[in-house]
Amino acid sequence: MLIGVISDTHGLLRPEALAALRGVEHILHAGDVGDVAILDALRKIAPVTAIRGNVDTSGACAELPATDVVELGGQLFYLVHSVHDLDINPKAAGVAMVVSGHSHKAKVEVKDGVVYFNPGSAGPRRFSLPVTVGFVTVEDGVEASVMELVVG
Template sequence: MSTRIGLISDTHGLLRPEALAYLQGSDFIVHGGDIGSPQILEELGRIAPVTAVRGNNDREGWALQVPETEFLQVGELFIYALHDLALLDIDPAAAGVRVVVTGHSHKPLVQEREGVIYVNPGSAGPRRFTLPISAGELIVDGPRIEAHIAQLVQ
């Protein structure tokens, strides 16, 4: 039986209905930062347990409770989340991490390096320049992991 982990980032206070619809059916959700308001996490929490990290724009008092980095273990899988990949402070492969989830750039990315899958689901919040509005998912089936990005709005 596979596990679906919904990935979202850079909502900046806007949780689009398309993002909520896309994340339905997730077993877990990881938010890669720049959340924008605690209500975003509350709404996501109605879908599935949320692991969230604080982004560089999450400066209000509520955000101080949100860690800058976070580990999520799903079965044998270790996921490491942080907002800005440039601030990666661990060697994921050496730490046993299979997936690193980030945000910040608003640019969707799925890339595997040295056995580690790096996923940036892009931005699900307000449009920035001509970048897509997107979210992502991990499908975990035992040792097999698939990462996908979905464009939410044309």
């Protein structure tokens, strides 16, 4: 199973991000959506699980949950916008991957057998950080990768 992971769009859904995500079977949005129309556009590609971030304070995005758990390909994914707000013990809960955003810095690390994945930011460029989306392959476990988008 191939899962697309996106975060920190801040109201900007780049055509390059849409193109990169085509063909995934599910999309996880780790918050700071900025505009509910982004989720509608992503749903045209695949089902979406999304949470709110710190900029999602009004409108439909404010109605999104602060955290969520979804089972995909037999694996549990826990979404939280800032990993610093993690409010569960992922290993004890049987979570395979914690998906977060907020920092705009892509990162994949394994702690105590749990993969922690931040796909970086696909929205407006922040500082000199790259614009990125992520992918998760679910087979005999979970494997995450980051794709830098070439944007004008």
